[in-house]
Amino acid sequence: MTYNELIDRMSEELGLSKAETRRLMKDVVGEFTDQLGEGTGFSIPDLGTFKTRIKEVQKIYNPHHKKYMMVPPKQIVEYSPAKNMKEKLKYIATGDE
Amino acid sequence: MSDKITFKNLVERISDRTEKDRPFTDQFLRELTQLVESGLKEDGSVSISGFGKFELRWMKERNGVNPRTGEPITIPGQNKVVFKPYKPLRKHVNRTYARMEPEVLDEGPKADESDTQTGEQEPVLQTHETDPFGIPLQSEKQSDEDLGNLLIERESPISEEADSDETGKPLKAVTDKRLVDEVQKNGSFNWSYLAASLLVLLMIVALFYYVNRDEPSDLLTGNNATEAVPAPPVIEQNDLPAVDSEPTTTAETDELAADPEDAVADTDELVREVDIPTVDDNAEHIGSPGAADSPDVEMTEQQVDPGATLWSIADQALGDPLMWPWIYHLNIDRIDNPNMIQAGADLTVPVIDEDSLGDEEMRQVAYGYVDLYHWYRDRGDEEARYFLWAAGSFYPDLLHELDDQAASADLQFARSR
Known part of the structure; x- marks a missing residue:
């Protein structure tokens, strides 16, 4: 489902205009992003938990350039799906099955 | 870093931002959850602009063990929900690290130097050591130097003077110093160094032998032998x-x-x-x-x-x-x-x-x-x-x-x- 489809259906369900839905969605995503940017995690019922984790400095070997490199630390967004949703989607058929 | 806000708190903050009341925001988020779920059900992926993409990924059946009993079990194939953050989100959470770039380390393998000489895009011409054409002129010259370095480096624990013998090679000097320090600290010479250096010497000799064996055609084709170029062994059959x-x-x-x-x-x-x-x-x-x-x-x-x-x-x-x-x-x-x-x-x-x-x-x-x-x-x-x-x-x-x-x-x- 593309973002446009999501907005379409969202506005239908909520009885709002698409523009309004889009604006709200932007704010919601903005808040999510800000929270994660502060290193704060959050959970949304039935959807799952979002949080960040630091990936430490790591030494890697680049086989193409034959060089060892030091990769700086970085923040990784982690998501773990809510149990409820996980169970519901576990055995449905998908394209890549 | 690992703190978390409650859903209620989150709803409040979003409400402040959107200037809507809390029940509405609550409903909005529930609706979003609903749609993510049905979107995953329908086409296996849901994209949220500026945030990320939810996807269903099919995990194949695999074998595992029951952690409690140690008994092997088959984990059946199943879907996993994954979330891939989009760039704006990745960038935002990483803004404090934004200026950090991966650093190339000096202590790369020997191939490093010859690589920069002959072009990094060119795995063909260096990696195959048994190949007579694989080592172009410059990399060969370079590796001669390397060999020299290597020899000196390996021998250094035996003779401490090696340090002063070779000047102007800062990187090597550091290694030498460390080795010397270690020898001094331990008070005795670590024999595994000797074994390692002998092994390396042996390998180098073998390598040289190999390269030289493939080289006799140099004389045939009139190449300057002192260049030590492993010229392609072209054999003329008139x-x-x-x-x-x-x-x-x-x-x-x-x-x-x-x-x-x-x-x-x-x-x-x-x-x-x-x-x-x-x-x-x-x-x-x-x-x-x-x-x-x-x-x-x-x-x-x-x-x-x-x-x-x-x-x-x-x-x-x-x-x-x-x-x-x-x-x-x-x-x-x-x-x-x-x-x-x-x-x-x-x-x-x-x-x-x-x-x-x-x-x-x-x-x-x-x-x-x-x-x-x-x-x-x-x-x-x-x-x-x-x-x-x-x-x-x-x-x-x-x-x-x-x-x-x-x-x-x-x-x-x-x-x-």
Whole structure:
């Protein structure tokens, strides 16, 4: 489902205009992003938990350039799906099955 | 960093932002959750602009153990919900690290230095140590130096003076110092260093022996022996009948084959055969008429496995990774970047008898190298000329056919080798 489809259906369900839905969605995503940017995690019922984790400095070997490199630390967004949703989607058929 | 806000708190904050009441925000988020779920159910992915993409990923059935009993169990295949953050989100959470770049470490393997000398894009010309063409002039010179360094470095724990002997090599000096320190600290010499250095010495000697063994042709071709260049061991066989160098039915329309210079190659009495690294016995196989008489090369279609490179495919299918440009040559319409092939793509791969490689095969490989030369030159890469040189080492006559297709400086470079 593309973002446009999501907005379409969202506005239908909520009885709002698409523009309004889009604006709200932007704010919601903005808040999510800000929270994660502060290193704060959050959970949304039935959807799952979002949080960040630091990936430490790591030494890697680049086989193409034959060089060892030091990769700086970085923040990784982690998501773990809510149990409820996980169970519901576990055995449905998908394209890549 | 690991703190968390409650859902209620989150709803409050969002409400402040959107200037809507809390029940509405609550409803909005529930609706979003609903739609993500049904979106996953319907097409397996839901994209939220600026945030990320939810996806269903099918995990294959796999074996595991029951952690409590240790008893092996089969974990059935199932879907996993994954979330891939989009760039704005990744960038925002990483803004404090934004200015940090990956750093190249000095302590790379030996291949490092020779690499920068001869072009980093060129795995062909350095990695195959047993290959006589694989080591171009500069990298050989360089590796001589390297060897020197290595020797000194390995010997340093034995004689502490080595430190002062070699000046002007800061990196090495550090290593020396560390080793010396360690010797001093331990009060006794660690014998494993000696064993290690002996092993390394042995390997170096073996390597030298190998390189030199492949080199006698230097004298034949009149190369300056002091250069210690592993020149392509070209063996001239004057009395052989001219081998058919017409292009074969390789299902490949190559503009090179159409060159009028082909005639030159045909009438050329001097048939040059280039030794292949995989062939042990030069005399037996070189110019074996059997190979040259049956120039038809069989082709097969092969799918690219994940992780495969042209190099690895050539290694498997042709028995020699250095022949990978041939595959590139055959599939030039399908490969945009020879350093990056798509997994799952179909490639035409020749089926050959590794033990009887003839003129035609060499020629095809050389064409591949010429294609690579063009590819790199089109991108302004200075190292392109090395590919031309490699083409010449596989099929010397080809260099004479390319007058109008290659930069004369590059041709000069390739021919002078």
